[in-house]
Amino acid sequence: MELLDTLIVGAGISGLSLAHALHKEATSASPLKILVAESQGRVGGNITTVTADGFLWEEGPNSFSPTPELMKLAVDVGLKQELIFADRKLPRYVYWQKKLQPVPMTPPAMIQSQLLSFPGKLRALFGALGFVAPAMGAGLSQQRDEETVSQFFRRHLGTEVMQRLVEPFVSGVYAGDPQQLSAAAAFGRVAKMADLGGGLMAGALLSARKRPKQMPADPNVPKTRPGELGSFKQGLKALPEAIAAQLGDRVKLNWHLTRLDRTERETYIAVFSTPNGQQEVEARTVVLTTPAYVTAGLLQPLQPEVSSALQAFTYPTVACVVLAYPQSDVKGKLVGFGNLIPRGQGIRTLGTIWTSSLFADRAPAGWQTLSSYIGGATDSEIGNLDSEQIVREVHRDLSRILLKPDVPQPKVLAVNVWKRAIPQYNLGHFDRLQQIDRGLKSLPGVYLCSNYVGGVALGDCVRRGFDRAREVGEYLQNKQSDTRSE
Template identity: 95%
Template sequence: MELLDTLIVGAGISGLSLAHALHKEATNPSSLKILVAESQGRVGGNITTVTAGGFLWEEGPNSFSPTPELMKLAVDVGLKQELIFADRKLPRFVYWQKKLQPVPMTPPAMIQSQLLSFPGKLRALFGALGFVAPAMGAGLSQQGNEETVSQFFRRHLGQEVMQRLVEPFVSGVYAGDPQQLSAAAAFGRVAKMADLGGGLMAGALLSAKNRPKKMPADPNVPKTRPGELGSFKQGLKALPEAIAAELGDRVKLNWHLTRLDRTERETYIAVFSTPDGQQEVEARTVVLTTPAYVTADLLQPLQPEVTSALQAFTYPTVACVVLAYPQSDVKEKLVGFGNLIPRGQGIRTLGTIWTSSLFADRTPAGWHTLTSFIGGATDSEIGNLDSEEIVREVHRDLSRILLKPDVPQPKVLAVNVWKRAIPQYNLGHFDRLQQIDEGLKSLPGLYLCSNYVGGVALGDCVRRGSDLAREVGDYLQNKQSDTRSI
C-alpha cells in the first residue's frame, strides 16, 4: 500500500482549491502524493450547472464575488478568457408592501429611498453615528452575551433596516433565521467595525485606516470593481472541472469513505467503497471537506467531542426552482440582479435571481429565466412538498411580483430540493468551533475544511483551501519522514 502525503475527502470547491494549492506550493510537486476522493460521480459539490434547450442555469451557487484568491485560481487553471461579469450597476430590489423597491446602495440613494420611512432613516443615521444603546439584558445573558443578527441590527440601525434590508439579505445568503443566527459569526466584519469604533460609521472609517496595504496586483489577473458578480461562459462548473482536469488521476469519483482509523505510526487508514470494490488508503494527513453531519459520523470512533460539536450544526432545506417565461408574460422589462422578499409580505419565496438579466446568452431569445429559492430556516415545511407543489408556490409568488395577471404555467427547467442546504452560523457558533479545535489536537494531521467554518461563499471556500494548504504543507515538512511505501 502506497503512503500518501495528503488524502482530501470531497471534490467540492474547498477540496479542489486545497489540492491545487498543495500541488502548486510543493517544493517538488512531482513527488507530492495527493488523492482527492469524491463520493459523487462528478466534481463541484453544490455547484450544479445545467444546460438544455438553449438554456444554461445554476441549481446551487449562481455567481461569485471576485475575491483575489478566486480570481487567481481561475487564471491559474486556464479560465482567464472564460470569465464573465454582470454589470455592477444593475439594481437589487426588495419586495415591500406589494412594490419592488430598489435597495439603496449609496447615502444619497438611502435619503431618497421609499423603502424606509423618514423616522426609519433618521434612526439608522443616528445608530450609524454611534448613538447606540449597549447590548445588555437578561435575554442576552442567557445567550452567553452573544447577540443574534436581529438583536444587533435592531440595536444599531433600527427595526426598519433590520426587517426591510437585513432580513431579506439573510434569507438570500444563509436561508437563515435572523433570530437564531449569530451576528458575530454571520456578519463578522460588521460586528468588528461596531466594536472598533463604537458605531458602524466610525468603525468603518477606522477599519479602512488600519487596513494593511494591498500587495501589488498580479498583472495576469483581470481587474474587477466593487459590486461585480462573476461566473464563467459555461457556468460555475467550469472552475471545479478545470481544477480536476489539472489534477488528473489524483481525483477519484464514486469513492465513498466508510471508515477512518488512526495507526500507531500516526498515519490514517481510510476505507472506501468504490465501483471496483473496497479500497484502503493510508495517508500522513487527511482533510475532510465533507458537510458537518457527514464528518460527525466519520469521526465518532476517533473523537466523540468533535462529533458532538459537528452534530450541533443545522442545515435547513432549500429548494432551487428555475422557471422560464416568455418575455410577454412579464409586467415590465427585467433589468437588475433580482429581488428579495422580507418575511411577512404574504410571499413564501425567499428571493428570485433574474438570471436572464444577470448574464447574457444563457436564455433563448424571447424568454426570461428566473431562479427562485424557497424554504430555509423559517419554512421547514417546504421539504414536505413534492416538485409540482413547490412550482405552484413559486409561480403564484412570481405572479404577484413580476408577472402579468393570469399567465399560463411556466416552462419548468429545474426543481432541486437541497434537503440539507446551507450550514447555519447560529448562536454558539464560535464555541462549537473551539470545541472542534480542542478535539482535533488529539488527531494531529487531520484537518476539517468546509463551509461551516469561515464563510459559505465560493470566495470563502477558495481562500480557506489556500490557507489550509500552507498549514498542511508545514505539517508535512516538519513531520519526521516515514518510508513512503509499505
C-alpha cells in the same frame, strides 16, 4: 499500500482549491502524493450547472464575488478568457408592501429611498454615528452575551433596516433565521467594526486605516470592481472541472469513505467503497471537506467531542426552482440582479435571481429565466411538498411580483430540493468551533475544511482551501524534519 502525503475527502470547491494549492506548491524535487476522493460521480459539490434547450442555469450557487484568491485560481487553471461579469450598476430589489423597491447602495440613494420611512432613515443614521444603546438584558445573558443578527441590527440601525434590508439579505445568503443566527459569526466584519469604533461608521473608518496594504495586483489577473458578480461562459461548473482536469488521476469519483482509522505511526487508514470494490488508502494527513453531519459520523469513533460539536450544526431545506417564461409574460423588461422578499409580505419565496438578465446567453431569445429559492430556516415545511406543489407556490409568488395577470404555467427547467442546504451560523457558533479545535489536537494531521467554518460563499471556500493547504504543507514539512533529525 502506497503512503499518501494528503488525502482530501470531497471534490467540492473547497477540496479542489486545497488540492490545487498543494499540487502547485510542490516541487519536482519534492512532489506531494495527493488523492482527492469524491463520493458523487462528478466534481463540484453544490455547484450544479445544467444546460438544456438553449437554457443554462445553476441549481446551487449562482455566481461569485471576485475575491483575489478565486480570481487567481480561475486564471491558474486556464479560465481567464471564460470569465464573465454582471454589470455592477444593476440594481437589487426588495419586495415591500406590494412594490419592488431598489436597495439603496449609496448615501444619496438611502436619502431618496422609499424603502425606509423618514424616521427609519434618521434612526439608521444616528445608530451608524454611534448613538447606540449597550447590548444588555436578561435574554442576552441567557445567550452568554452573544447577540443574534436581529438583536444586533435592531440595536444599531433600527427595526426598519433590520426588517427591510438585513432580513431579506439573511434569507438570500443563509436561508436563515435572523433570530437564531449569531451576529458575530454571520456578520463578522460588521460586528468587529461596531466593537472597534463604537458605531458602524466610525468602525468602518478605523478598519480602513488599520487594513494592511494590499500586495501589488497580479497583472495576469483581470481587474474587478466592488459590487461585481462573476461566473464563466459555461457556468460555475467550469471552475471545479478545470481544477480536476489539472489534477488528473489524483481525483477519484464514486469513492465513498466508510471508515477512518488511526495507526500507531500517526498516519491514517481510510476505507472506501468504490465501483471496483473496497479500497484502502494510507495517508500522513487527511482533510475532510464534507458537510458537518457527514464529518460527524466519520469522526465519531476517533473523537467523540469533535463529532458532538459537528452534529450541532443545522442545515435547513431549500428548494431551487428554475422557471422560464416568454418575455411577453413579464411586467416590462427586468433589469437588475433580482429581488429578495422580507418575511411578512404574504410571499413564501425567499428571493428570485433574474438569471437571464444577470448574464448574457443564459436563455433563448424572447425568454426570461428566473431562479427562485424557497424554504430555509423559517419555512421547514417546504421539505414536505412535492415538486409540482413547490412550482405552484413559486409561480403564484412570481405572478404577484414580476408577471402579468393570468399568465399560463411556466416552462419548468428544474426543481432541486436541497434537503440539507446551507450550514447555519447560529448562536454558539464559536463555542462549537473551539470544541472542534480542542478535539482535533488529539488527531494530528486531520483537518476540516468546509463551509460551516469561515463563510459560505464561493470566495470563502477558495480562501479557506488555500489557508488549509498552507497548514497541511507546514505540518508535512515539520514531520519530514522530525524524521530526518531522528
